[in-house]
Amino acid sequence: MAKKPVTLDAKGYRKFGMRDKVAYAAGDFGCNMSFALKGTVQTFWLVYMMLETGLLSILLLVVQIWDAVNDPLIGSMIDADRRQYKRGKFKQYIFIGSCGLLVAGAAVFLPFPNAPVVLKAILFIFGYIIWDAAYTVANVPYGSMLSLVTENPGERAQLSTWRSVGSMVGNMLPSMILPMLIWEKQFNADGTPMLNPETGVQVETLLGDRVFWVALLMGVLGFIAFQFMLKVITIRVDENSVKANEESAKFNVFSAFGNFMKNRPAVGATLAAMGMFLGMNAATTAVTIMFATYFGMASLSGIVQMVGFLPMFLFMPFIKKIVNRFGKKEASVAGTIASLVGGLIMLCFPLIADKSLSMVVYLAGLVVYGIGMGVYTCVSWALMADAIDYNEWKTGKREEGTVYSLHSFFRKLAQGVGPSIVLLVMGVLGYNSDLGTAGQTAATSYNMCWLVAGLYMFSAVMQFVGLALIYNLDKKTMATMTEELDARKAAE
Numbered sequence: 001m002a003k004k005p006v007t008l009d010a011k012g013y014r015k016f017g018m019r020d021k022v023a024y025a026a027g028d029f030g031c032n033m034s035f036a037l038k039g040t041v042q043t044f045w046l047v048y049m050m051l052e053t054g055l056l057s058i059l060l061l062v063v064q065i066w067d068a069v070n071d072p073l074i075g076s077m078i079d080a081d082r083r084q085y086k087r088g089k090f091k092q093y094i095f096i097g098s099c100g101l102l103v104a105g106a107a108v109f110l111p112f113p114n115a116p117v118v119l120k121a122i123l124f125i126f127g128y129i130i131w132d133a134a135y136t137v138a139n140v141p142y143g144s145m146l147s148l149v150t151e152n153p154g155e156r157a158q159l160s161t162w163r164s165v166g167s168m169v170g171n172m173l174p175s176m177i178l179p180m181l182i183w184e185k186q187f188n189a190d191g192t193p194m195l196n197p198e199t200g201v202q203v204e205t206l207l208g209d210r211v212f213w214v215a216l217l218m219g220v221l222g223f224i225a226f227q228f229m230l231k232v233i234t235i236r237v238d239e240n241s242v243k244a245n246e247e248s249a250k251f252n253v254f255s256a257f258g259n260f261m262k263n264r265p266a267v268g269a270t271l272a273a274m275g276m277f278l279g280m281n282a283a284t285t286a287v288t289i290m291f292a293t294y295f296g297m298a299s300l301s302g303i304v305q306m307v308g309f310l311p312m313f314l315f316m317p318f319i320k321k322i323v324n325r326f327g328k329k330e331a332s333v334a335g336t337i338a339s340l341v342g343g344l345i346m347l348c349f350p351l352i353a354d355k356s357l358s359m360v361v362y363l364a365g366l367v368v369y370g371i372g373m374g375v376y377t378c379v380s381w382a383l384m385a386d387a388i389d390y391n392e393w394k395t396g397k398r399e400e401g402t403v404y405s406l407h408s409f410f411r412k413l414a415q416g417v418g419p420s421i422v423l424l425v426m427g428v429l430g431y432n433s434d435l436g437t438a439g440q441t442a443a444t445s446y447n448m449c450w451l452v453a454g455l456y457m458f459s460a461v462m463q464f465v466g467l468a469l470i471y472n473l474d475k476k477t478m479a480t481m482t483e484e485l486d487a488r489k490a491a492e
Contacts, residue, residue, distance in 0.1 A: 013236045016150050023233035024149065024159050025166030026225045027142050030098060032170025033222030034105045034135055037215055039284030040178060041108050041128070042419055046285060046433060048208030049113050049120055053427035057420040059121055063128040064416020070132070074140050075405025090141040090148065091230050097138025098226035104134040105222075106215035111208045138226065144404045147385050148235045153482060154320060157328065160382035161319045166225075168377070174218060175302040181214060182207050183292070183299040186438070196438055199445050201296025203438040259395070260406040266387035268471030270407045272332075273380060274414035275462025276373070282418030283455040286426060290452050292437040293445035295359060304359075307366055315374040327475030328379045328386070329467065335375040336464040342369025343457035350449035358449075369456060376463065386473050386481075393481045425451060 042060065045051050051059070078093060085092040107127040112120070146159050186194040186203040193202040260266060287305065292298035315322065322331050345365030352358040384407055392398045429451060430444035473481070 014234050016152070016155050016234075016236070019232050020149055020234060021158055021162040023229045023231075024146070025162040025169075027094070027145075027229040027233075028163045028166035029170040030101075030166075030222040030225035030229065031135070031139050031142060032167050033174070033218040033225065034101050034131070035139075036171045036174040036178075037105055037108070037218065038281060038415065039175075039288070040182075040211060042285040042423065043206070043288050044109055044208060044211055045120075045124060046423070047206045047289075047437060048111070048211075049124075050433050050436070051117070051120060051124075052433050053423045053431060055117070055121070056433075057423040057427075059124050060423065061416060061420040063125055063132065064412060064420070066129065067132045067136070067412050067416060069409070070136055072402065072405040072409050074136050075144070075402050075408075078141055078144070079402055087230065088235055090145045090235065093141040094138050094145075094226060095230060097134050097136070097141075098223050100134025101131075101138060101226075102219045102223050103216065104131040105219045106212050107131055109208070109212040109215050111212055113208060140405050140408060143381070143384075143408065145233075145235065146381055147388055147398075149233060150236055153382075153386070153478065154324065156385045157323045157379055157382040158320060160380065160385070161378040163381050164377045172306055174214075176306055177302070178211075178214060179288075179302040180299050182210050185299065194438075196293070196296075196440075198440070198442045199293055199296070201293065204292050204296070204298045206298075206437070257406065259391075260403065263387055263391050263394075263403065265390050265471050265473045266384065266403055266407060268466045268469075269380070269383040269387055270410045271466030271470060272336075272376065272383075272463045273407070273411045273466075275459045275466060276376070276380075277411060277414045278418045278462065279369075279456050279459030281415045282422045283452055283459075285419060286422055286448055286451045286455065289426070289431065289437065289440075290445065290448035293440045294449055295355060298437070304363065305366070307363055307370065310370065314371070315378050319375070319378045322375065323379060323382075327478065328383055329471055329474045332376040332379060332383070332471075333464070333468045335372040336460065336467055337372065339369050339372030339460035340457075340464060342366065342372055343453075343460040345369075346453040346456050350446065350453060365453075365456070369460065372460070376467070383471065383473075386478065389481060389485060390473060393485055422451070422455070 042056070045056055045059075046053065078089065081089050083089065087095070107130045108124075110123050110127060112123065115123070146156060146163070149159060150156060183204045184207055186205055188194050195201065196203055288298060288301055291301035291304070297304075326334075342365045345368055346362065347365075349358045349361040349365065352361055384404060387407075388398055388403050391403055426448070429447035430441060431448075432440065432444075
């Protein structure tokens with residue numbers, strides 16, 4: 001049977017289609033084979049390595065600040081790179097990063113629980129830095145590449161949606177399966193469940209050795225996904241349109257920061273992303289501890305949490321129609337209002353004494369929160385692509401690498417500072433690392449419930465402020481911006 005001829009666009013490239021969408025999704029799947037371990041990092045070092053909450057908070061803050069700082073540095077390096085690569089510079093950087101991620105994720109989980117505290121701190125810092133360097137080299141050009149696959153706003157929205165699919169699948173698999181592999185319920189010598197005398201729930205132990213091997217396996221899966229993306233996806237926009245700061249060959253972080261803060265849609269989308277990660281990442285350790293000490297089901301915590309992400313699938317088949325009909329900003333704002341309602345429902349579950357009913361209310365709040373997150377999750381990366389266009393519209397410079405990397409800078413601050421603060425709060429609320437999950441008091445387990453509910457509510461508020469009050473690219477403004485940018489390109 002003869003092969004179907006490839007349909008080319010006006011520039012001679014293969015027309016945008018399903019291959020690009022699946023390939024781009026595979027790229028974020030590859031990223032999330034590593035990124036999904038972030039929440040486990042805190043739990044591993046808190047519960048298995050038994051680092052004190054205050055010390056772990058400081059260490060996490062140190063590595064995460066470096067994590068955030070090196071993003072714009074790598075972004076500017078990509079912007080300034082004018083060398084010719086056979087596969088293109090974006091794909092070349094992604095390939096280098098993907099090779100590092102083969103083993104870098106496991107470097108954060110070297111299992112030496114009996115080592116001296118100083119050695120534990122050194123292992124944590126160096127392991128995290130190695131992982132972070134590889135992840136940043138792959139992730140920054142991957143995010144910037146969305147603007148180069150297609151110039152069509154609708155197609156960019158589809159790419160953003162499929163990126164969210166890759167992200168969700170990449171998060172769901174380890175989030176659901178990993179807790180079942182690394183948590184083990186404990187039994188007495190006579191075979192009866194070992195119960196915490198304070199809370200009355202069955203004791204569960206974290207199997208830290210297994211985390212290391214699972215992280216290695218995830219590195220291999222991520223590498224395979226990256227190679228598939230690099231082979232299949234097509235870049236249609238000239239990579240030389242990605243311009244660095246033309247006034248100085250050397251990256252000026254203060255100038256870049258000032259320019260970024262003038263980009264209102266980039267600021268709004270970034271604040272919303274920070275809010276999302278505060279809910280998804282900062283709460284991860286508190287959620288795990290809550291399930292282990294309050295509900296006695298840490299091994300199933302991943303499956304329960306995934307309930308909050310599943311509603312995204314409701315919007316996937318209709319996202320293009322939703323965006324075309326209402327606009328990305330308008331649809332996302334409606335979603336944040338639903339998330340606020342979900343946050344309010346979550347604030348009710350700690351008030352219910354019956355733990356079974358309390359779990360039902362928690363799940364109800366999580367589902368409503370997830371429905372609100374559905375549209376925003378599908379278009380979040382397209383919002384940033386539009387913010388890059390806004391930068392070109394207002395200043396004449398696209399600066400994909402710099403704008404995206406500063407977005408990543410603030411997002412990673414939320415991912416790092418948020419969990420650090422949460423760990424400190426957990427210590428204030430009574431969590432004692434030396435006791436593990438088995439020895440926590442009933443009051444501490446109850447306090448974890450309020451902490452989790454409060455984090456989700458705060459997350460929803462940040463998303464609403466970022467998208468409803470700051471992000472200013474509504475449907476009408478988008479049409480004007482696109483028309484003027486097209487006119488400039490036609491004139492050139």
